[in-house]
């Protein structure tokens with residue numbers, strides 16, 4: 001007799017596709033936040049699974065800090081063209097020029113925090129009532145209890161103490177005028193799931209996810225790409241190093257890790273190892289410690 | 303610092319190609335060892351992050367603990383609990399080679415029925431912790447009853463802190479007998495009782511050398527092997543979620559009904575009925591991510607194409623012509639009340655069931671269920687936060703449903719307050735029978 005079994009990756013995919021279709025049916029004006037990072041790259045594939053051969057029932061939105069890696073923008077434009085979908089770019093620079101936010105100063109200046117205002121302004125301008133994002137619950141503790149359909153009040157704020165209970169697969173997509181939802185189809189995915197899904201689906205990635213030689217400098221035990229948007233501190237020196245990125249965001253605050261992983265298989269092996277390695281066994285291998293460091297940074301980053 | 307760890311390293315979780323997903327929930331009274339158990343599972347399966355581990359080791363060392371206090375791995379929740387902040391369900395993840403696990407971690411306080419119901423709603427399995435020194439307490443009973451009410455297919459009683467009762471077989475057997483008595487009150491048919499020590503790790507991931515008298519599986523072996531394959535293969539149910547109709551010349555005649563299979567098996571060629579219209583046709587083909595497939599079963603998200611061009615929309619349900627669910631608008635249900643404003647008879651709400659919204663009025667509160675004693679209070683006039691009860695309700699349009707006991711997807715609903723849009727209740731539909 002045939003048994004009816006589904007693999008864990010396909011089960012996660014089923015759930016995410018269900019979430020996307022449910023959102024599309026319940027909200028009139030959703031959008032999908034596309035950063036060019038691996039999580040949002042997976043979201044695009046899931047949207048294809050959910051809605052093709054029709055077009056997506058939402059535009060893509062990229063909040064552009066103006067400090068992106070060139071590889072990210074290249075990838076974004078190529079992918080959007082392949083998909084034939086609509087892309088809205090919301091510029092942090094425009095928010096600065098309009099006086100909505102003030103550019104940070106000094107060697108640690110970053111536009112990371114400014115993105116929020118640009119995003120909320122974009123949501124208001126286009127009257128979006130839902131924004132699909134690629135956040136995962138395994139990223140940090142505070143997210144462990146965030147809902148899949150996460151309600152935002154008219155100020156765009158999340159109230160973790162007053163969330164709607166989420167039962168079965170019955171998502172409550174109702175909002176009042178001016179409020180919106182953030183929807184996270186990848187809530188139940190881990191970093192490893194994302195990488196394994198990219199492999200399973202043979203999805204190309206921006207090249208900076210793989211080991212390459214780059215000018216970097218070290219700060220707070222992290223490696224950062226040398227870039228025109230940061231000023232080095234007196235003790236900081238630029239050096240060449242073979243690195244890859246685990247996440248992709250603003251150049252000013254996205255750390256790289258030392259790595260020789262040049263293929264997806266090698267990256268997956270590293271990601272899996274970073275999770276399983278016990279302290280002691282790998283203490284000597286600073287690659288793993290740096291991987292953990294990256295995770296720590298992400299906690300503050302989001 | 304020496305750590306009580308698995309000595310045999312697990313295989314790296316580059317998961318097997320056919321690894322499966324198991325969702326489980328954990329429940330226990332405060333201090334039964336739930337945080338320690340979850341920490342132990344994360345630690346021994348090597349899913350915990352290195353930085354988290356370093357933090358936990360640091361804190362343990364500073365506090366002068368003899369061993370690493372694994373409960374600290376779930377510290378975030380604990381801090382909140384101590385501050386009395388409302389916490390509900392936190393989700394955690396770990397994987398072995400055979401399976402990936404999602405833990406819906408719900409706090410064990412008296413007043414948290416609502417959270418346990420939420421965590422239970424998506425769970426395939428529930429772990430209820432029992433302190434070996436105390437045996438079954440009121441809360442163990444409550445947790446088991448909620449797992450049963452929510453029809454979680456698999457239940458595990460983890461009899462914890464066996465180290466504190468000298469690994470005593472008679473103590474374990476006595477608790478096992480008490481649990482067997484409790485089991486007669488439950489719907490759950492698959493119940494496993496496992497003696498463990500979350501603190502030392504005995505029978506969690508590693509087989510205990512101290513309890514050779516226990517022949518059964520370790521907790522992790524059990525989690526890795528409980529059967530997950532779709533169980534209800536007879537009642538084919540497909541709530542239509544979204545209609546795919548490309549506005550392009552190339553796909554002019556394309557009309558796909560997208561959704562998630564809620565039960566049974568669908569195949570190309572099947573004769574099907576669309577409800578509520580009752581129109582009958584055949585399945586022309588089924589697609590998954592654009593590729594044709596020969597069978598669709600729960601929980602697959604697929605697109606179904608029908609042989610005839612009949613009118614089908616979101617909220618309709620596709621089933622086999624000879625096996626149809628109930629269509630009705632006078633309903634009986636068990637509900638769990640989830641908000642401060644109580645449920646009172648004549649209350650009006652928005653109701654979501656499968657992919658359909660409608661409005662409902664509560665016509666009667668038959669009784670309030672005391673989850674500790676199992677007693678029914680038929681004189682109850684309202685249900686307050688965390689209350690469970692049986693109600694009658696009438697909807698403005700018919701629901702296409704199965705009793706919850708038969709199908710957890712087509713048998714469940716939520717009630718939503720139309721003024722605030724808050725989700726106020728979780729509901730489980732019964733058959734049409736009037737209450738006895």
Ligand SMILES: Nc1nc2c(ncn2[C@@H]2O[C@H](COP(=O)(O)OP(=O)(O)O)[C@@H](O)[C@H]2O)c(=O)[nH]1
Nearest residue numbers: 332333334335336337338373462463499500501
């Ligand atoms: N001796 C012993 N102590 C345990 C065991 N499991 C947990 N504990 C201790 O019991 C206390 C409460 O555990 P914790 O995991 O925080 O309980 P929770 O409230 O259910 O999350 C802590 O001091 C733990 O170290 C066990 O198996 N044996």
